[in-house]
Amino acid sequence: MKTFEVLGTGCKKCTNTAEKIEKMASELGQDVEVVKITDPAKIMEYQVMSTPAVALDGQVVHSGSIPTSDAIAEWLKG
Amino acid sequence: MLAIFTQLADWLTYTLMGLSPETKLGTSIHFFIEDTTKILFLLVVMIYVIALMRASLNLDRVRAYIQRKNRTVGYFFGSGFGAITPFCSCSSIPLFLGFTSAGIPLGITMAFLFTSPIINEVAVIMLWSLLGWKFTLAYIVIGMAVGMIGGMILDAIKGERWLKDFAAKAYQKAAEQAHDSPHDVEVPEAPKLTFKDRHNFAKDELKEIVGRIWKWVLIGVGLGAALHGFVPDGWFAENLGSGQWWSVPAAVFAGLPLYSNATGVIPVMESLIVKGLPVGTTLAFCMSTVAASFPEFIMLKQVMTFRLLAIIFAILLANFMVVGWVINAIGPWLFAGS
Numbered sequence: 001m002k003t004f005e006v007l008g009t010g011c012k013k014c015t016n017t018a019e020k021i022e023k024m025a026s027e028l029g030q031d032v033e034v035v036k037i038t039d040p041a042k043i044m045e046y047q048v049m050s051t052p053a054v055a056l057d058g059q060v061v062h063s064g065s066i067p068t069s070d071a072i073a074e075w076l077k078g
Numbered sequence: 079m080l081a082i083f084t085q086l087a088d089w090l091t092y093t094l095m096g097l098s099p100e101t102k103l104g105t106s107i108h109f110f111i112e113d114t115t116k117i118l119f120l121l122v123v124m125i126y127v128i129a130l131m132r133a134s135l136n137l138d139r140v141r142a143y144i145q146r147k148n149r150t151v152g153y154f155f156g157s158g159f160g161a162i163t164p165f166c167s168c169s170s171i172p173l174f175l176g177f178t179s180a181g182i183p184l185g186i187t188m189a190f191l192f193t194s195p196i197i198n199e200v201a202v203i204m205l206w207s208l209l210g211w212k213f214t215l216a217y218i219v220i221g222m223a224v225g226m227i228g229g230m231i232l233d234a235i236k237g238e239r240w241l242k243d244f245a246a247k248a249y250q251k252a253a254e255q256a257h258d259s260p261h262d263v264e265v266p267e268a269p270k271l272t273f274k275d276r277h278n279f280a281k282d283e284l285k286e287i288v289g290r291i292w293k294w295v296l297i298g299v300g301l302g303a304a305l306h307g308f309v310p311d312g313w314f315a316e317n318l319g320s321g322q323w324w325s326v327p328a329a330v331f332a333g334l335p336l337y338s339n340a341t342g343v344i345p346v347m348e349s350l351i352v353k354g355l356p357v358g359t360t361l362a363f364c365m366s367t368v369a370a371s372f373p374e375f376i377m378l379k380q381v382m383t384f385r386l387l388a389i390i391f392a393i394l395l396a397n398f399m400v401v402g403w404v405i406n407a408i409g410p411w412l413f414a415g416s
Contacts, residue, residue, distance in 0.1 A: 009171045009377065040171050040380045041244045049137040049176035050169045064136075065282075 008051035017052040087112035106307030129280035142265040156186035157225035160193035181252030185233030193225030201340035240386035294342035302345035315354030326402035333366030358405030
């Protein structure tokens with residue numbers, strides 16, 4: 001099972017990002033875990049400077065905006 | 079070219095609605111129509127054009143540039159990049175930690191964060207169209223000065239002592255590394271972008287920014303229009319003239335509970351100045367509204383102790399007051415003839 005971590009200090013865009021990934025995963029019938037990371041120390045460890053950012057299984061794959069549907073589909077597929 | 083918006087407002091207000099330019103309502107509505115149409119038009123065009131140009135500017139590159147500078151010019155670059163880098167206030171904390179964990183001094187990081195809400199392309203476009211280039215230039219110089227001086231004071235008093243533990247440790251570790259091998263930071267290469275990439279970026283930026291600020295434009299211009307129509311010319315000059323030194327701190331404290339971005343305040347500034355409020359007092363009010371916002375401070379609480387926050391707050395307020403007094407003193411000379 002894939003684990004997505006949505007990094008962000010709790011702004012609206014971060015919530016939207018997490019919801020978007022969950023929604024697309026359930027549409028594709030995939031079982032994923034989506035965790036929201038709001039702890040600044042953790043975000044710092046990932047070396048992310050613009051949020052919302054997304055880490056897939058511990059690797060940052062995106063930062064700075066709500067990811068596009070294409071990008072999410074790619075992560076779910078890969 | 080911008081005269082077309084005056085003509086549009088003339089026609090809508092005086093011909094179509096049949097209001098008289100002699101009435102308070104007539105002047106207010108005219109002001110509202112002229113300014114909203116002009117500002118929204120300029121914003122749409124300029125945000126798109128500017129976004130095309132800065133599509134390849136990202137925070138990792140900005141950070142590397144700043145890291146390579148020595149401390150003296152660092153404040154200038156921190157503040158300058160704060161002005162031009164697109165950045166949403168919800169990213170303040172990750173940005174702060176990203177800079178700190180790269181060993182960038184607290185003062186330089188804060189110069190970036192102080193300047194960022196004061197100067198941005200939207201504020202500059204609006205000031206230019208409403209108050210002219212001289213005022214715009216003065217605003218940019220002052221905005222950057224507030225950021226740089228605030229940063230320098232923080233470093234002079236060793237503000238990093240009062241960071242939260244995890245942030246202080248990250249800073250110390252990076253600073254030690256930088257001491258061992260200074261100036262070997264490489265600026266990441268600019269991403270190769272086709273025109274189509276740039277266009278897509280600019281289109282998204284335009285949608286994002288206009289979607290976020292159009293309400294502020296309407297509210298700001300609405301307030302400005304009401305002031306314009308209903309407050310008699312010279313009212314502020316008579317009641318809160320520049321002779322009274324206390325009008326500056328009063329303006330700073332009046333601006334504190336108001337939380338707005340630059341977009342909402344600038345049309346109000348225009349009306350305040352036209353009605354005779356001294357320029358320095360007006361600027362102090364504007365900066366206090368825009369740059370000292372409680373939501374922002376509550377966010378910074380995650381990485382700073384209360385003591386540091388209080389110090390930063392005090393530095394900002396003191397800076398705004400100095401700006402107000404200095405500009406009131408030299409304003410008549412600075413803006414003579416404009």
